Amino acid sequence: MKMIKRFFDAQRPHFSSGGKLEKWYPFYEAVETIFYASDEVTPGQGPHIRDSLDLKRYLATVVFILIPLLLFGIYNSGYQTRLAAGAPLDLWTVIFTGARSVLPIVLVSYIVGFAWEIIFAVIRRHPISEGVFVSAMLFPLTLPPTTPLWQVALGISFGVVIGKEIFGGTGRNFLNPALTGRAFLYFAYPAQMSGDTVWLALSGLKETAVDAITAATPLVVAAATETTGAVEEALSGAGYTVSTLFFGFYPDSIGASSTLLCLIGAIVLMMMGIANYRIIVGDIIGLILTGFLLNLLATESSNPYMTLNPFYHLLMGGTAFGFAFMTTDPVSAPDLRAARWIYGFAIGALTVLIRVFNPAFPEGIMLAILFMNVLAPLLDHIVIRFRMKRRVPNV
Amino acid sequence: MGATLKSTKPPDRVAACPSRIPFIKPRLRVKKGDDIQVGELLFEDKQEPRFQFLSPGGGRIDDIRFGPRRVIEQIVITLARDESQVNFPTLTDQSLATISRSDLVDMIVTGGIWPLIRALPFRDIPDPDTHPPMIFIGLDNTEPFQTAPEIYLRGNEELFDFGVRVLKRLSETVYVTAPKANDGVQKCLNGQINLDYTGKYPAGDPGVLLYHVKTTPAENNSWFIAGQDVLMLARLLTTGHYPTDRIVAIGGSATDNRHHVQTRLGAPIADLLGHSVDPAVTRCVSGGVFRGQAVSPNDFLGLYETALTLLPAGNNKEFMALFDPGWKKPSYSRVYLSHLNQADLTVNCNRHGDERACIACMHCADVCPVDILPQLTYKATLADEVEEALAHGLLDCVECGLCTYVCPSKIELTDALKTAKAAYRKERGSG
Numbered sequence: 129m130k131m132i133k134r135f136f137d138a139q140r141p142h143f144s145s146g147g148k149l150e151k152w153y154p155f156y157e158a159v160e161t162i163f164y165a166s167d168e169v170t171p172g173q174g175p176h177i178r179d180s181l182d183l184k185r186y187l188a189t190v191v192f193i194l195i196p197l198l199l200f201g202i203y204n205s206g207y208q209t210r211l212a213a214g215a216p217l218d219l220w221t222v223i224f225t226g227a228r229s230v231l232p233i234v235l236v237s238y239i240v241g242f243a244w245e246i247i248f249a250v251i252r253r254h255p256i257s258e259g260v261f262v263s264a265m266l267f268p269l270t271l272p273p274t275t276p277l278w279q280v281a282l283g284i285s286f287g288v289v290i291g292k293e294i295f296g297g298t299g300r301n302f303l304n305p306a307l308t309g310r311a312f313l314y315f316a317y318p319a320q321m322s323g324d325t326v327w328l329a330l331s332g333l334k335e336t337a338v339d340a341i342t343a344a345t346p347l348v349v350a351a352a353t354e355t356t357g358a359v360e361e362a363l364s365g366a367g368y369t370v371s372t373l374f375f376g377f378y379p380d381s382i383g384a385s386s387t388l389l390c391l392i393g394a395i396v397l398m399m400m401g402i403a404n405y406r407i408i409v410g411d412i413i414g415l416i417l418t419g420f421l422l423n424l425l426a427t428e429s430s431n432p433y434m435t436l437n438p439f440y441h442l443l444m445g446g447t448a449f450g451f452a453f454m455t456t457d458p459v460s461a462p463d464l465r466a467a468r469w470i471y472g473f474a475i476g477a478l479t480v481l482i483r484v485f486n487p488a489f490p491e492g493i494m495l496a497i498l499f500m501n502v503l504a505p506l507l508d509h510i511v512i513r514f515r516m517k518r519r520v521p522n523v
Numbered sequence: 524m525g526a527t528l529k530s531t532k533p534p535d536r537v538a539a540c541p542s543r544i545p546f547i548k549p550r551l552r553v554k555k556g557d558d559i560q561v562g563e564l565l566f567e568d569k570q571e572p573r574f575q576f577l578s579p580g581g582g583r584i585d586d587i588r589f590g591p592r593r594v595i596e597q598i599v600i601t602l603a604r605d606e607s608q609v610n611f612p613t614l615t616d617q618s619l620a621t622i623s624r625s626d627l628v629d630m631i632v633t634g635g636i637w638p639l640i641r642a643l644p645f646r647d648i649p650d651p652d653t654h655p656p657m658i659f660i661g662l663d664n665t666e667p668f669q670t671a672p673e674i675y676l677r678g679n680e681e682l683f684d685f686g687v688r689v690l691k692r693l694s695e696t697v698y699v700t701a702p703k704a705n706d707g708v709q710k711c712l713n714g715q716i717n718l719d720y721t722g723k724y725p726a727g728d729p730g731v732l733l734y735h736v737k738t739t740p741a742e743n744n745s746w747f748i749a750g751q752d753v754l755m756l757a758r759l760l761t762t763g764h765y766p767t768d769r770i771v772a773i774g775g776s777a778t779d780n781r782h783h784v785q786t787r788l789g790a791p792i793a794d795l796l797g798h799s800v801d802p803a804v805t806r807c808v809s810g811g812v813f814r815g816q817a818v819s820p821n822d823f824l825g826l827y828e829t830a831l832t833l834l835p836a837g838n839n840k841e842f843m844a845l846f847d848p849g850w851k852k853p854s855y856s857r858v859y860l861s862h863l864n865q866a867d868l869t870v871n872c873n874r875h876g877d878e879r880a881c882i883a884c885m886h887c888a889d890v891c892p893v894d895i896l897p898q899l900t901y902k903a904t905l906a907d908e909v910e911e912a913l914a915h916g917l918l919d920c921v922e923c924g925l926c927t928y929v930c931p932s933k934i935e936l937t938d939a940l941k942t943a944k945a946a947y948r949k950e951r952g953s954g
Contacts, residue, residue: 164841165844166876166877167838170873170874174808174810174924175928175937176813176817177834177870178876179854179875179886179930180852181858181859181876182932183876183879185844185876186856186858188845255877255879257880258879297880298880299882400857400858401858458882458883459883463898464888464896515894519916520737520739521740522913522918523913
């Protein structure tokens with residue numbers, strides 16, 4: 129402990145004003161505050177006390193909650209890969225296989241994302257904002273495990289720079305940066321981001337004789353079903369039973385497959401007050417009600433997907449992950465309570481509508497969230513007008 | 524809060540602190556070395572010379588201390604053994620009933636007590652020619668470690684009643700306000716309290732109470748006065764002398780010795796504490812945790828201040844704070860384990876983090892007692908959108924400090940709103 133203190137005391141002069149590395153002070157500050165909290169005190173004019181919570185802790189908590197999803201993602205991608213290749217499935221080799229494809233993706237995301245944040249912090253002379261640590265964790269969890277590393281780097285760069293920094297950095301971005309990066313890759317490199325062959329990382333696996341194995345995701349299976357009322361059977365026929373979908377043991381993007389872990393994460397974040405329950409509950413209500421509505425409207429001649437039990441929409445694809453971790457990003461969500469309900473409801477509804485009616489996009493959650501991100505300020509504006517009318521004016 | 528009332532040794536110096544009185548521009552009417560009586564004019568406001576600030580002690584002007592840009596910080600008076608007093612006219616119950624309102628106002632103004640009354644929404648000293656829709660008398664402003672009203676009211680119930688009747692001559696509606704849960708004061712004044720409330724700080728703030736009782740925009744310019752200041756008002760009018768008695772609460776998380784002291788207006792902080800305080804370890808706040816001002820032991824008690832709060836300075840770098848589960852970390856949020864901890868926790872003056880951008884966590888809006896959206900109002904003021912800030916309810920802001928307290932991004936929200944209010948006041952040219 130003394131050693132760490134001595135180390136920082138020795139380095140500080142280089143980064144302080146007048147030092148050789150003065151410009152890089154934000155970097156020094158970001159590293160030091162991991163070990164030592166700031167000794168800054170409140171100004172002499174009240175309030176004299178401050179909450180123990182700061183943004184660093186607030187966002188570190190989100191990263192912490194995401195770690196189980198990452199670990200599961202490592203295990204699951206290794207497991208699915210070896211299962212498909214017919215390779216032995218003992219625990220450590222599974223973890224090793226998974227880690228070899230997943231960890232480089234996460235590392236590249238962190239290194240590149242952090243590098244952009246430092247560059248902008250140094251140029252703009254502001255402290256490094258911790259938001260990038262959350263974005264750099266969320267982003268890889270939404271990617272297929274086969275994503276080339278240069279695409280990971282490109283995606284997180286797009287997310288951080290275009291999704292956030294050009295608007296002024298954390299707190300001023302109207303889009304969710306991680307999702308912006310994901311959407312960029314989705315549209316720029318569809319071959320690596322969607323389809324049937326991207327979910328299993330077989331390259332480099334000695335035991336396999338094939339180059340790629342197709343694995344149709346539940347969303348594709350559901351969309352391809354041609355018999356009315358038989359979507360559930362088609363899914364379980366393809367191996368996607370309710371329990372498989374719930375626990376997440378199927379080939380999917382790295383961190384998004386386990387509804388269970390997303391549910392636990394969402395509950396913990398809501399209990400801590402970091403994720404707003406209005407958004408998540410609104411999401412779920414919107415999704416379920418829209419699903420039911422489609423059930424009611426479905427006829428023999430309509431799209432068979434409309435007859436799917438709406439709860440399946442919660443289990444399939446990235447819904448649970450998006451609801452728990454993407455819709456709850458407070459910066460890109462609206463601020464006011466009523467607006468948050470509407471925002472959540474609309475995301476849930478749009479997710480189902482895009483999935484069922486848009487043949488080009490098997491997954492709807494990403495576009496639904498980004499679309500509502502854009503509308504969030506408008507929702508706030510409307511709700512604020514209503515609020516202002518209730519006040520006794522004071523001018 | 525300890526209900527014991529101690530007396531300290533009588534101070535040998537007292538001071539007036541003009542720079543701690545908001546919105547006034549003091550014009551000195553004394554100079555160093557002058558002999559002075561209790562109740563003699565020390566300084567007045569340049570814009571409104573009827574705002575007169577009288578000497579809290581009799582003796583000699585020992586020193587006039589100036590701060591940056593020649594701000595008058597303190598006018599220090601060395602007390603004579605026998606302090607002579609200026610005599611003011613007095614009122615009896617009968618004459619109070621018959622005196623005209625304007626004569627009554629003149630008596631309070633010339634007696635130097637007028638500045639103890641303040642007007643919403645800016646919390647400045649009211650124009651004596653105006654007629655307030657309501658006056659709020661605050662008996663416990665619910666801020667931590669403040670004077671307990673039952674202590675200063677004990678034995679002064681009739682005096683307080685007289686003060687209330689004086690205020691009733693100034694406005695048709697006078698609210699005597701106290702928390703419902705405070706049995707002591709409810710018993711003490713039995714039946715006089717006509718507005719009680721429940722809730723934590725700042726539930727008892729006059730601005731909060733006004734926000735909940737007002738029905739028309741005209742009521743926004745209501746006045747308020749603290750309970751102990753009602754006694755000052757009544758003392759001036761019944762004894763004919765400028766009152767200097769003060770009861771001050773000493774408390775805070777840096778001291779176990781919490782009590783009240785019987786002292787006088789403008790007393791030296793060191794005398795009140797009775798022991799030395801190391802500023803590197805303990806911060807001494809005159810006023811309160813949320814609204815007070817950090818003072819050094821060489822300072823003096825300000826005109827409106829009736830509490831001294833001692834807080835741990837918190838100027839150390841906490842090791843591995845980022846990873847602390849936080850069983851003992853006080854927080855409004857539910858992020859720390861302290862959410863489950865029922866014990867009293869110690870607060871200190873550390874900022875607990877660096878300033879960051881607003882991420883719309885909405886903690887500030889959740890704690891705002893008058894339903895302003897502090898973060899949006901703050902953003903409106905940053906963009907110089909005064910009209911929008913006003914529509915958000917900027918002037919309803921009671922400057923309680925809660926939004927600044929809870930903000931995880933450590934944004935000085937209260938300060939920004941206060942500054943915006945003051946700028947608007949100046950622009951409007953009032954006062």
